[in-house]
């Protein structure tokens with residue numbers, strides 16, 4: 001479903017985190033991307049919704065080469081891919097409901113549809129009762145959950161998570177990982193970048209380790 005072939009990424013200025021990376025994530029898999037800080041985990045994730053483009057090699061989603069994707073098709077690609085970030089990237093002047101609704105509002109969905117889907121997404125992450133609250137009133141773990149609700153509200157077949165437990169204690173980290181596990185169990189292909197090695201080892205899914213720009 002997600003295939004990278006000989007992918008290199010060199011940023012302007014000379015950083016070259018990826019140097020010939022090959023990987024394949026099958027439909028329905030849950031995979032962890034591990035590696036030291038700066039190994040290129042975030043870079044790898046950003047290539048999948050084409051937030052970055054590789055300097056060489058190719059990225060294929062469902063067999064489609066992203067290099068050949070016309071610009072006007074990019075919103076459709078991104079609608080199929082939910083993404084969460086370590087720093088949550090929530091809008092602090094909007095309620096949880098409005099934060100989670102944002103992708104659907106951008107898509108131009110009808111109000112009733114938005115309401116139903118946002119409530120379902122907030123319910124899945126256990127925050128339905130707080131839907132009128134603002135992000136500042138939440139803990140770090142709860143903010144990560146709002147980011148997860150926003151990522152899955154369009155029911156994307158692919159879910160990407162960049163360091164979802166970066167600032168959380170072990171108990172909350174386990175809860176967040178279990179939440180990703182639940183989405184994976186209903187068929188969402190899930191890729192999680194993390195350096196929480198003890199937790200990853202305990203969960204027992206496939207791990208792809210990035211080192212010197214390649215997968216090991």
Ligand SMILES: Nc1ncnc2c1ncn2[C@@H]1O[C@H](COP(=O)(O)OP(=O)(O)OP(=O)(O)O)[C@@H](O)[C@H]1O
Nearest residue numbers: 011012013015017036037038039040041042043044
């Ligand atoms: N937009 C950018 N411009 C220039 N260099 C960048 C850019 N984004 C990332 N880098 C560099 O590329 C390398 C890989 O960064 P990346 O964020 O992908 O690593 P990471 O494995 O996710 O690290 P961390 O675990 O610390 O988040 C780092 O040296 C980083 O400084």
